[in-house]
Amino acid sequence: MKCLNRKKIILCSIFLVNSLSANENLFDEDLEDILSIKTELKANIGSRDGARDCLTSNAPIDVITEQQIQDSGLTSLTDVLRYFVAGFNAPETSIADGSDHIRAFTLMGMNPDQILVLVNGKRLHTSSLLHVNGTIGRGSSHADLDNIPLASIDRVEILKDGAAAQYGSDAIAGVINIILKGVGYSNKLSVVSGIRKASDGEQLQTDLFVSIPLEYDGFVNITLDMKKQKQTQRAGVDNRVVIPRVTTHVGIPDSKDYKALVYVEIPQDNDINIYSEISYDYKESEASAFFRPDNADSKLLYNDGFLPLIKAKIVDYSAVIGIKGALPHSISWDLSNVYGANNLKYSLDNSMNYTLGINSPTSFDNGSLNFIQNTTTLDFSKDDKKFKLAGGLEFRYEKYEIKAGDYESYMGTGSQGFAGYHPDNEVDENRHSHAFYIDSSYYFNSKFMFETALRYEEYSDFGESTNGKIALSYKLNPKIMFRSSGSTGFRAPSLAQSFYSQTSSFISSSSILSSQGTFRVNHEISKALGAKKLCPERSKHFTIGTVLRPNQKTSLTIDYFYIDVNDKIILTPELLAQTQEQKTMFDKYNVSAARFFTNAANVITKGINIKLNYLHDLAKDSSLDFGIWYNYNKNSIKKTDDNKMSTIDKSSKDMLENAQPKSSLKLLTKYEYRKLETTLNITRYGSYSQSSYKFDSAITTDLNIAYNFYKNFKISIGGLNLFNTLPNKWDDLDGDLYGTDSIKQYSRYSPFGYSGAYYYMKTSIKF
Amino acid sequence: MKIILFMIIIFTSLSSYESEDRLKAVIVGKVAKYITFQDKSKEEFIITLYKNDSKDLFDKTYKNIKIKNKSVKINYIEDINDLKYTDILYISNVNSSKLSEILKKTDDKNILTISDTRGFAQKGGVIQLYFVSQKLKLKINTQSATQQNLKIKSTLLRVADIVKGKKL
Numbered sequence: 001m002k003c004l005n006r007k008k009i010i011l012c013s014i015f016l017v018n019s020l021s022a023n024e025n026l027f028d029e030d031l032e033d034i035l036s037i038k039t040e041l042k043a044n045i046g047s048r049d050g051a052r053d054c055l056t057s058n059a060p061i062d063v064i065t066e067q068q069i070q071d072s073g074l075t076s077l078t079d080v081l082r083y084f085v086a087g088f089n090a091p092e093t094s095i096a097d098g099s100d101h102i103r104a105f106t107l108m109g110m111n112p113d114q115i116l117v118l119v120n121g122k123r124l125h126t127s128s129l130l131h132v133n134g135t136i137g138r139g140s141s142h143a144d145l146d147n148i149p150l151a152s153i154d155r156v157e158i159l160k161d162g163a164a165a166q167y168g169s170d171a172i173a174g175v176i177n178i179i180l181k182g183v184g185y186s187n188k189l190s191v192v193s194g195i196r197k198a199s200d201g202e203q204l205q206t207d208l209f210v211s212i213p214l215e216y217d218g219f220v221n222i223t224l225d226m227k228k229q230k231q232t233q234r235a236g237v238d239n240r241v242v243i244p245r246v247t248t249h250v251g252i253p254d255s256k257d258y259k260a261l262v263y264v265e266i267p268q269d270n271d272i273n274i275y276s277e278i279s280y281d282y283k284e285s286e287a288s289a290f291f292r293p294d295n296a297d298s299k300l301l302y303n304d305g306f307l308p309l310i311k312a313k314i315v316d317y318s319a320v321i322g323i324k325g326a327l328p329h330s331i332s333w334d335l336s337n338v339y340g341a342n343n344l345k346y347s348l349d350n351s352m353n354y355t356l357g358i359n360s361p362t363s364f365d366n367g368s369l370n371f372i373q374n375t376t377t378l379d380f381s382k383d384d385k386k387f388k389l390a391g392g393l394e395f396r397y398e399k400y401e402i403k404a405g406d407y408e409s410y411m412g413t414g415s416q417g418f419a420g421y422h423p424d425n426e427v428d429e430n431r432h433s434h435a436f437y438i439d440s441s442y443y444f445n446s447k448f449m450f451e452t453a454l455r456y457e458e459y460s461d462f463g464e465s466t467n468g469k470i471a472l473s474y475k476l477n478p479k480i481m482f483r484s485s486g487s488t489g490f491r492a493p494s495l496a497q498s499f500y501s502q503t504s505s506f507i508s509s510s511s512i513l514s515s516q517g518t519f520r521v522n523h524e525i526s527k528a529l530g531a532k533k534l535c536p537e538r539s540k541h542f543t544i545g546t547v548l549r550p551n552q553k554t555s556l557t558i559d560y561f562y563i564d565v566n567d568k569i570i571l572t573p574e575l576l577a578q579t580q581e582q583k584t585m586f587d588k589y590n591v592s593a594a595r596f597f598t599n600a601a602n603v604i605t606k607g608i609n610i611k612l613n614y615l616h617d618l619a620k621d622s623s624l625d626f627g628i629w630y631n632y633n634k635n636s637i638k639k640t641d642d643n644k645m646s647t648i649d650k651s652s653k654d655m656l657e658n659a660q661p662k663s664s665l666k667l668l669t670k671y672e673y674r675k676l677e678t679t680l681n682i683t684r685y686g687s688y689s690q691s692s693y694k695f696d697s698a699i700t701t702d703l704n705i706a707y708n709f710y711k712n713f714k715i716s717i718g719g720l721n722l723f724n725t726l727p728n729k730w731d732d733l734d735g736d737l738y739g740t741d742s743i744k745q746y747s748r749y750s751p752f753g754y755s756g757a758y759y760y761m762k763t764s765i766k767f
Numbered sequence: 768m769k770i771i772l773f774m775i776i777i778f779t780s781l782s783s784y785e786s787e788d789r790l791k792a793v794i795v796g797k798v799a800k801y802i803t804f805q806d807k808s809k810e811e812f813i814i815t816l817y818k819n820d821s822k823d824l825f826d827k828t829y830k831n832i833k834i835k836n837k838s839v840k841i842n843y844i845e846d847i848n849d850l851k852y853t854d855i856l857y858i859s860n861v862n863s864s865k866l867s868e869i870l871k872k873t874d875d876k877n878i879l880t881i882s883d884t885r886g887f888a889q890k891g892g893v894i895q896l897y898f899v900s901q902k903l904k905l906k907i908n909t910q911s912a913t914q915q916n917l918k919i920k921s922t923l924l925r926v927a928d929i930v931k932g933k934k935l
Contacts, residue, residue, distance in 0.1 A: 026785070026793045027832050031801070034794060035926055038901045039787045053786060066900055154900070184899035216886030217897070267886055271863045326862050385820065552784060615784055 038615070041065070043157040044121060045177040047451060048166065048381060048390035048439045055547050058451055058471035058483045059161035060559040060609050062086075062629070066154050066181070071670065071679045071704050073718045073760045075192055075205040075227055077145040077156070077178070078103050082751075083681065083702065083720070085158055086664040087609065087631030089136065092753035094250045095744070096133040097418055098344065098369075100287035101253065101312040102144050104137025108160060108561070109605055109633040109660050110173035112142030114491055114537075118167070118177040119148065120277065122320055122377070125340025128369035128400070130496040132518055132571060134651070135748060136659060139571040139597065141371070141496045144342070145176070147281040147316045149225035149259040151188065151207040154181045160609055162541030162563060164489030165453040165469035168394065168435055172489050172539045172565060173605075180263050180277065183217045185209065186712075186766040194760030197724050201232035201252055201755055216267040225259040231286075232755040236745045240293045240736050241305060247291035248307060248743045251755055255285040270325075275336075277320040285312045289417030290737060297354035301362065308351035308417025316342045334379040344369045346405070348415050355412020367405035367421030371496070373398050391438040399430040400495035412505060419504035427499045427520070433459040433492070447475040453487075461498070462535055465490045481547040483559075489541060493534035493569055497597045498522075516574060516593040526596035528585040529575050535599055540564045545609075555613045562606045564638075567599035570656075573649040600648055603656060607633035622673040629666040654689060659749045661686035661697070679704040679718075683752070690747040693730055700725050700752050712766035717759075724757035788821055790903050791896055792828045795857050795881050798894060798905070799834050801923035804854055805877045805916050812837040815853040817844055817869065818860045847872050858882040858892070866890060877916045888930045893917065895930075906930050 026034065041063040042051040054061045064084050074080050082090045082105070090105035107115050117124040127144040131137050156178050163171040192205045205227040212220040232251035237244045261279040268274070289308040292298055298305055322336030346366035353360040374397045381390035402425050404410065409420025437455035444450065453469040469487035476482065503517035519526045521534055545559030574593040577586040586592070610630040618624055635657050637648070663686035671678045681702040688695050704718035727750040733739040746754035795814060812834040816822055822843045829839035834854075844850055847869050856878050858869060866884060870891045873880055881894045888895040888906040893915060895906040905927035912919050 026789070027797060027828065031797060031922065032926060034790065034797060035903055035905070037785050037790060037903070039790060039898060039903070040784045041901065042787070184897060184904060216889050218886075269863060269890075328862070330860065 041155075043159075043177070044179065045118075045157040045159045045175055046161065046163065046166075047441060048379070049383065049388035049441045050381075055549065055555055055557070056473070056481070058449070058473050059159060059485050059543055060545060060557060060561075060611070062158040062160065062611070064156045064158070069150055069153060070190075070764070071677065071706065071716070072702070073192060073194065073704055073716065073720065073762050075150065075203065077148055077150060077153070078105055080150065081105070081145070081156065081158070081176070083683070084629075084666070084668065086611075086629040086666050087160070087607075087633060088158070089660050089664075089751050091136055091749055091751055092252055092755065093133075093135045093748050094253075095248070095288065095290060096131075096135050096748065097289075097310060098129045098312065098346070099131045099133050099135045099137075100310070101255075101283070101285040101314065102127050102129045102344075103146070104131050104135055104140065104142065105145070106136055106660060107158070107173045107176075108607060108609075108631060109635045109662070110563070110565075111140045112137045113140035113170060113494060114172035114565070115142065116163070116167050116169075116171035116175045117143035117145065118175060119318075119320075120180055121177060122336060122338045123167070123373075123375050123396075124178075125318060125338075125342060125373035126371060126494065127314075127316070127342045128344050128371035128496070130369075130494075130500045132500070132502070134655070136655075138652075138655060139497065139569065141494045144314075144316060146257070147259065147279065148178055149207055149223045149261050151190065151209040151225060152180050152221065152223035152261045152263065154179045154185075160559070160561065161485055161543050162487045162489045162539060163469070164491075164539070165455045165467040165487050166437065166439060168437075168455060168457055169465075169490060169492040169536070172491055172537070172541075172563065180261075181209070181211070181221055182263075182265065183211075183213070183219050185211050185221070187211060188764060188766050190762060190764040192760055192762040194758055196232055196755055197757035197759070198232070198234075198755075200230065201758065202230040203758075203760070204228045214266060216269070218266045219264070221261075221263045223259070223261045223263075225257070227255075227257040229253075229255045229257075234746065234754050234756075235743050236741055238291055238293070238736075238743050239741075241291075242294070247293075247305065249288040250744055252753070253285050253287035255283060257281065257283045272323060272325040275320070275322050275324070277318075279316075279318050281314070281316040283312070283314040283316075285314070286310070287312075290743065292416050297357070298352065300358045301352045301360060306350055306352070306416075308415070309349040310418045311347045311349060313345045313347070314343070315345075316340075330383045332381050332383075334377070336377050338375045338377075339373075341370070341372045343371075346418060346420075348409070348418055348420075351416045351418075353408055353412060353415050356408060361408050364409035364415040364420055365406040366409045366415065366418055367425075368401075368403045369496075370401040370403070371399070386443045388441040389439070391436075394435040394437070395432070396434075397430065397432045398495055400427065400499060401429075402427045402500070410504075414504045419502070422503060425501045425503065427501070429495055429499045431459060431461045431495060433457055449473045457490075459492055462492065462533070465492075465536060465538075479549050481549075482545070483547065484544040485541070486543075487541045489539040491537040491539070493536060493597070497569055498534050500597075503591075514590050514592040516591060517595070518571070519594045519596050521596055521598070523596070524585055525589055525591055525594045528577075528582045529572075529594060529596065531596045531598055534569060534597060535567055537568050537599070538566045553615050555611075557609070557611045559609045560606075561609065563604070565603045565605070568601045568603045569597055570600040570648060570652060571595055571597055572600070573652065601656070602638040603635055604638050605633055605635050607631065607662075622671070624672075625668075625670040627666070627668040629668065630664070632663045634662055635660075651691065654691065658689040661688050661751050663697075664751075675708040677704075677706040677708075679706075685751045688747070688749050688751070690749050693733060693747070695747050695750065696728050698725050698727060698752065706762075714764050716762040716764075718762070719760070720758045721752060722757055725752065726756055727752070727754055787898060787903075788824060789828070791883060792821055792824050794896065794903060794905075795825075795855060796829060796832065796834050796839060798881070798923060799855060799879065801920040802879060802912075803918040803920075804835070804879070809852065809854075810837060811840040813840050813842060813853045814855045814857060815842040815844060815850060817847065817850075817856060817858045819843070819857055820859075853878055855879045855881060858884065858887075863890070866892075873915075875914065875916070879915065879917055880911070894927075904928065
């Protein structure tokens with residue numbers, strides 16, 4: 001017994017001494033070893049007083065580094081965040097019109113329009129698409145993360161805290177800040193090629209990053225990115241056709257994507273720095289609607305039914321120009337203008353308009369959506385050692401347009417698969433807003449830090465909003481820190497939510513052409529059903545957590561969060577006329593059913609984020625980087641107003657509360673041995689539901705093995721979802737379209753898709 | 768038991784993430800090992816911090832450390848006119864006009880100037896510190912080093928980017 005105790009004491013002593021003494025004598029290390037040491041991750045988000053170590057921030061921040069991105073074989077930013085960030089969800093959808101082409105995502109269970117996206121701290125414009133089908137993120141427009149070429153990214157910072165008091169509208173669930181590569185990065189050419197286990201979904205992506213140095217550490221960084229994605233096919237048999245067969249496409253769509261990004265900084269001799277960032281993305285994507293089986297109308301053009309193919313051409317560009325400098329007394333300033341635009345043009349092939357019969361074209365121009373955002377900002381900051389003060393002014397202009405499709409696409413019953421936008425749907429609306437904000441940080445001493453933020457904002461369409469934030473941190477000792485924040489926030493209703501409409505017509509049983517669909521909030525039909533002008537979603541936030549650092553190698557963060565969103569904007573279910581007044585209005589417009597956006601629900605989201613990181617060198621030439629990241633979140637609709645609740649059907653309620661995994665656990669490891677690098681990530685997704693059907697939790701494994709043949713030449717092979725984990729199919733559901741043995745066998749909410757394992761090879765050359 | 772002991776020693780032996788400030792503090796003195804200074808008469812090796820808040824960190828880092836077989840002394844100044852004899856001048860938080868004044872003041876004084884100010888090397892400083900992908904990098908202006916009568920060993924030049932800057 002004594003012997004055992006002595007051994008325990010020796011073990012503890014060795015562990016303690018080793019962990020405490022790690023790197024105490026850093027000065028004695030070789031120069032090259034010192035230069036190879038990694039520094040603490042820094043983030044520019046959550047505070048305007050410059051980059052600070054993530055582990056000293058007042059709120060939880062995840063950072064995904066360039067190295068992690070490069071070691072993953074992933075080719076889009078949405079996927080990068082899905083694979084690395086616990087609580088980030090981005091299912092792959094299919095047969096969901098525009099949502100097949102621009103993927104929605106959520107953070108901690110909250111909608112994409114409640115997540116603000118910045119590039120180098122500047123607001124990124126949203127896409128023109130409004131998700132109106134039954135996908136995750138239904139009812140929202142959001143920034144398309146996939147517009148940014150991965151090779152241009154230095155790191156991605158994810159603030160998991162409300163920050164509308166600092167950055168304005170949308171920063172409710174959190175903020176994603178994409179930091180572009182700056183000075184000092186090597187030129188690089190990469191090629192990734194991969195295929196699914198089912199021998200489809202081939203992908204080829206090539207990117208090139210070139211950095212041209214300028215005087216005084218200025219640079220011109222150019223990134224080109226080309227990607228070709230072939231579809232995956234996971235459709236089941238269509239039992240509606242005479243001889244059951246696979247008729248529909250279910251899976252990742254065919255797409256081609258071309259991106260370019262130029263980031264320039266031209267520092268002058270006099271502390272002035274002129275900067276610009278121009279990005280362009282052109283994407284073509286093709287997905288299908290459900291197969292139209294043989295019928296009397298389709299026979300006129302197609303012998304055996306037809307599969308409408310919905311095509312999207314998306315052009316997205318943004319241009320940032322700015323100038324910043326320094327004044328005496330540690331004052332710095334930054335004046336910038338950001339212009340961003342997104343255009344989504346729909347067309348349809350292999351379809352027909354039943355009303356036109358044999359004279360129907362088979363291809364259609366279905367109209368387009370367009371969104372423009374221009375933001376002008378002037379920022380000041382003063383750094384006075386203990387006290388840091390920042391403030392600024394912002395002016396923003398937004399414009400939203402819908403353009404009608406060609407006549408054949410909307411007349412009569414409209415083109416099958418996706419009816420064109422009708423001239424009645426056309427809209428050209430704009431608004432502007434201005435804001436004043438001030439942030440301050442005060443370091444009472446080396447232990448206690450206090451931060452406040454206040455922002456006033458006025459929108460031309462709905463009025464003003466003032467929000468505040470208080471955050472503080474206290475270091476009990478170098479190994480333990482406590483942090484907490486409380487804030488209010490808001491999200492302005494998007495122009496798309498206020499003005500989007502798409503109606504399609506059909507011939508009713510009484511042979512009358514009747515229309516249904518999404519109506520503008522200010523349309524007489526919507527008003528008759530009770531629609532009111534949209535007001536902003538308003539939120540309250542609270543976080544409390546701790547950061548533990550038992551030694552320099554290990555960190556553990558635990559943070560609880562609580563977010564209360566009032567007046568959440570939701571797309572109603574299709575409503576029928578109930579009262580005489582409503583019936584009269586429906587008759588006036590020949591409408592059979594209508595839906596519209598409304599401030600319908602109060603939603604509470606609460607949960608916890610836990611992160612354990614551990615780095616360690618096993619021997620002189622090898623190291624192990626290890627992390628366990630966990631997120632738990634729970635959305636619940638707080639029933640405060642019966643009248644409002646009547647606009648939320650069971651399906652909407654289920655989608656809000658149960659369609660996403662409540663928990664996500666990620667085990668991230670990277671092992672390096674001389675020229676060999678191995679990355680192994682294991683993710684456990686919690687269970688989720690769709691239409692009262694429950695889908696099981698699942699575990700996926702991703703592996704990347706890379707070998708540096710020469711100093712600048714690396715080859716990687718790897719697999720995502722290596723063991724081909726698939727979600728379980730619908731249980732005991734026998735529908736024609738959805739069901740165990742029907743066309744769509746899997747839930748569209750599957751957090752890891754249903755296309756199965758993906759294997760790839762990546763080659764990269766630095767020059 | 769032996770295996771466990773071995774595993775613990777292996778698994779707790781080396782590296783960690785470091786703060787940028789600590790790495791900067793270490794490298795400032797470390798690079799001096801690869802540089803030949805003219806004046807070897809002083810008993811102490813002096814590092815002067817100009818407007819840098821990290822004096823405590825430097826004191827801690829260089830406690831019991833010898834550079835060129837001399838004990839290290841850390842000085843702190845807020846006004847360049849207060850600069851006395853020093854081997855290294857580490858400059859922080861300065862604008863271009865002030866930097867120009869400082870570099871003129873130190874010109875031809877056999878002082879190794881180091882800074883993390885953007886464009887420092889090209890503006891006439893000797894060694895610039897900067898970070899890329901969480902790693903510390905060095906830029907050396909050999910022209911400025913020559914002007915300061917500093918001889919830099921190839922070991923240091925090999926791990927740094929060499930830049931040419933304007934003559935003072």
